[in-house]
Amino acid sequence: METVVQQLLNAAQLGAVYALIALGYSMVYGVIRLINFAHGDIFMVGGFAGLLLALRFTWMPLWALMPLAMLLTALLGVAIERVAYRRLRQAQRMSLVITALGVGIFLENLVRLGVGPETRQIPSRMPTTPVAWLQDALGVSVTWDKLLIIFVSLALMALLWAVVHRTLLGTAMRAVADDKDVVPLMGVNLNRVIAVTFAIGSALAAAGGVFFGQAYSLDPYMGIDLGWKAFIAAVIGGIGSIEGAVLGSFLLAGVEVLTVAYLSSNLKNGIAFGLLILLLLIWPSGLLGRPASKKV
Amino acid sequence: MTKTAWTALLPLLLLGACKPGGNELKIGVSAPLTGDISALGQSTKNAALLAQDEANAAGGLSVGGKTLKVRFVVEDDENKPESTATVFQKLINQDRVVAIIGSQSSKCANAGAPIAESAGIPQVTPWATNPNVTKGRKFVFRACFIDPFQGKVVAQFAAGRLKARTAAVLYDIASDYNKGIAEVFRDEFAKLGGTLAGFETYNTKDTDFSAQLTKIKAAKPDVLFLPNYFNEVPLQVQQARKLGITAPILGGDGWDNPELVKLGGGVMDGASFSNHYSPDTSDPGAQAFIAKYKARFGSVPDAAAALTYDAAQLLFKAAGTAGKAEPRALRDALAATSGFKGVTGTITYGGSGDPVKGAVMIRIENGRFVFDSAVNP
Numbered sequence: 001m002e003t004v005v006q007q008l009l010n011a012a013q014l015g016a017v018y019a020l021i022a023l024g025y026s027m028v029y030g031v032i033r034l035i036n037f038a039h040g041d042i043f044m045v046g047g048f049a050g051l052l053l054a055l056r057f058t059w060m061p062l063w064a065l066m067p068l069a070m071l072l073t074a075l076l077g078v079a080i081e082r083v084a085y086r087r088l089r090q091a092q093r094m095s096l097v098i099t100a101l102g103v104g105i106f107l108e109n110l111v112r113l114g115v116g117p118e119t120r121q122i123p124s125r126m127p128t129t130p131v132a133w134l135q136d137a138l139g140v141s142v143t144w145d146k147l148l149i150i151f152v153s154l155a156l157m158a159l160l161w162a163v164v165h166r167t168l169l170g171t172a173m174r175a176v177a178d179d180k181d182v183v184p185l186m187g188v189n190l191n192r193v194i195a196v197t198f199a200i201g202s203a204l205a206a207a208g209g210v211f212f213g214q215a216y217s218l219d220p221y222m223g224i225d226l227g228w229k230a231f232i233a234a235v236i237g238g239i240g241s242i243e244g245a246v247l248g249s250f251l252l253a254g255v256e257v258l259t260v261a262y263l264s265s266n267l268k269n270g271i272a273f274g275l276l277i278l279l280l281l282i283w284p285s286g287l288l289g290r291p292a293s294k295k296v
Numbered sequence: 297m298t299k300t301a302w303t304a305l306l307p308l309l310l311l312g313a314c315k316p317g318g319n320e321l322k323i324g325v326s327a328p329l330t331g332d333i334s335a336l337g338q339s340t341k342n343a344a345l346l347a348q349d350e351a352n353a354a355g356g357l358s359v360g361g362k363t364l365k366v367r368f369v370v371e372d373d374e375n376k377p378e379s380t381a382t383v384f385q386k387l388i389n390q391d392r393v394v395a396i397i398g399s400q401s402s403k404c405a406n407a408g409a410p411i412a413e414s415a416g417i418p419q420v421t422p423w424a425t426n427p428n429v430t431k432g433r434k435f436v437f438r439a440c441f442i443d444p445f446q447g448k449v450v451a452q453f454a455a456g457r458l459k460a461r462t463a464a465v466l467y468d469i470a471s472d473y474n475k476g477i478a479e480v481f482r483d484e485f486a487k488l489g490g491t492l493a494g495f496e497t498y499n500t501k502d503t504d505f506s507a508q509l510t511k512i513k514a515a516k517p518d519v520l521f522l523p524n525y526f527n528e529v530p531l532q533v534q535q536a537r538k539l540g541i542t543a544p545i546l547g548g549d550g551w552d553n554p555e556l557v558k559l560g561g562g563v564m565d566g567a568s569f570s571n572h573y574s575p576d577t578s579d580p581g582a583q584a585f586i587a588k589y590k591a592r593f594g595s596v597p598d599a600a601a602a603l604t605y606d607a608a609q610l611l612f613k614a615a616g617t618a619g620k621a622e623p624r625a626l627r628d629a630l631a632a633t634s635g636f637k638g639v640t641g642t643i644t645y646g647g648s649g650d651p652v653k654g655a656v657m658i659r660i661e662n663g664r665f666v667f668d669s670a671v672n673p
Contacts, residue, residue: 121559143538216503222501265498
């Protein structure tokens with residue numbers, strides 16, 4: 001029993017990090033129909049921003065450090081959109097995708113040269129003591145940082161949901177996602193909505209990066225593999241859908257962890273991705289995605 | 297640049313590439329300067345440069361009546377097999393080296409070996425311990441022991457010193473070295489009467505091991521064996537401890553790099569691993585090397601550095617014996633090496649490319665690597 005609970009918590013932590021990245025993929029795709037392949041690397045930069053801040057300002061607590069890293073990474077996301085993507089918005093889709101891949105490679109090498117290629121870890125600012133009541137009640141060894149990562153991530157996702165569904169800005173974002181050619185005619189500043197989308201997506205990825213750097217580790221190429229996983233999670237959930245990205249992430253993490261736990265760790269990726277292909281065969285636009293219909 | 301300018305330059309480039317060695321002994325080094333184990337690539341490069349500059353400062357090597365300057369061409373293989381293949385091709389066809397040192401990880405040394413073998417260029421890998429690297433090859437040598445021996449040493453330490461009855465293993469299934477040593481440990485531990493409580497895998501670049509470790513925790517092993525590289529081990533130990541695994545932790549020579557403690561900190565204390573040499577050694581030759589390395593690079597050389605230095609000295613000696621800087625002659629001289637005294641022990645190639653050497657067990661105490669015991673084959 002305690003092993004089951006433990007494994008579910010493992011999956012929740014992994015899923016929370018996947019979700020923080022997957023949201024950025026989904027949001028950007030929603031507004032400009034771009035699979036932003038640089039997003040995994042933005043997540044990586046977010047983690048390194050956290051690392052550099054933690055090393056530079058050793059006194060800074062996590063609740064100050066994380067928003068700062070998120071802010072810096074949000075600015076980076078906006079800058080990338082402004083410099084690399086905006087001029088290509090009307091170009092053919094392939095140009096944008098290639099540019100995104102190029103931006104990703106640029107970021108990887110920038111960090112490799114600037115910080116170094118070694119595996120690093122953010123000195124933990126979270127309590128790593130075991131949670132006593134969980135230990136006593138269920139016999140589960142969980143440290144506080146794991147619970148914090150899960151709950152803060154969920155809180156950030158709830159905040160995002162509120163912004164998208166309860167504010168004027170969110171309404172504008174959803175309108176752009178619906179039809180980005182008509183929205184400017186209604187007096188909405190399209191460039192600003194897109195910039196804000198990039199800012200929010202990058203900030204969430206940075207939050208994921210800071211958590212990841214403390215719970216696991218950082219290296220300049222980590223964004224590639226994790227970016228793919230998060231992208232796949234977003235597709236499973238239905239790319240463009242915020243709820244879908246979260247659902248897909250927890251689903252992917254759950255399948256991965258449970259495969260290792262009850263089948264075999266050799267089969268982790270095989271079974272996880274085999275199942276996901278099956279899912280997509282049944283729901284081609286993802287669990288919560290809307291089927292793409294073209295108006296004639 | 298215009299097309300005509302390129303055409304004009306082309307003969308020059310070809311000429312440069314084909315120019316014979318002349319008065320130098322040109323040796324290629326394939327090292328993981330970037331990528332996951334880049335810290336180890338750096339110590340490889342350091343040791344190679346140290347050997348090169350030492351030889352040249354002494355006036356060069358005396359080879360067949362001529363004095364040759366030593367020149368190492370160091371290339372980055374990123375610790376990727378496919379990049380290693382490219383590096384070997386470049387070193388052989390473009391730089392025209394007479395021998396290659398490297399690469400370090402078994403998967404990369406194994407990717408370069410067929411190329412060196414078919415080109416007839418002797419290859420000495422300092423650190424690749426997987427038996428397949430030299431198997432059936434005439435031109436491939438190594439400066440280290442092999443995993444069937446190392447796995448046995450660790451299994452004996454677990455069953456003997458730690459009196460473990462059950463053991464669990466977590467290893468990278470996508471890497472030759474990790475997989476090889478894990479399997480040897482499994483078999484040797486069983487031979488010693490132990491039971492395997494868990495045999496779990498992950499893939500290179502995974503960072504979340506919590507699912508595997510939770511499973512291992514439920515099996516309550518007496519000892520946990522992590523035969524993986526130094527850049528991943530601290531994360532695995534950290535996650536194991538956080539999940540409440542208190543069993544002692546063991547590792548192999550893949551642990552030996554200062555990064556292990558830098559990344560892991562106090563969590564690594566109390567763990568032990570098998571290695572090629574210990575910086576605590578009382579051997580005067582080894583102490584001289586350690587002192588020189590420390591003075592120039594400011595850190596204690598890891599085993600990969602010591603073995604790279606040994607590989608370089610092996611080649612220097614072979615060149616002297618052969619009397620000419622020619623690949624085939626070098627290969628024959630290398631194969632005849634007997635009783636060569638290096639930093640990491642004595643090397644004799646008895647008909648194969650694998651020397652028979654002893655191992656040491658090292659214990660981590662307050663972030664320092666402390667000599668525990670020596671095991672001879």
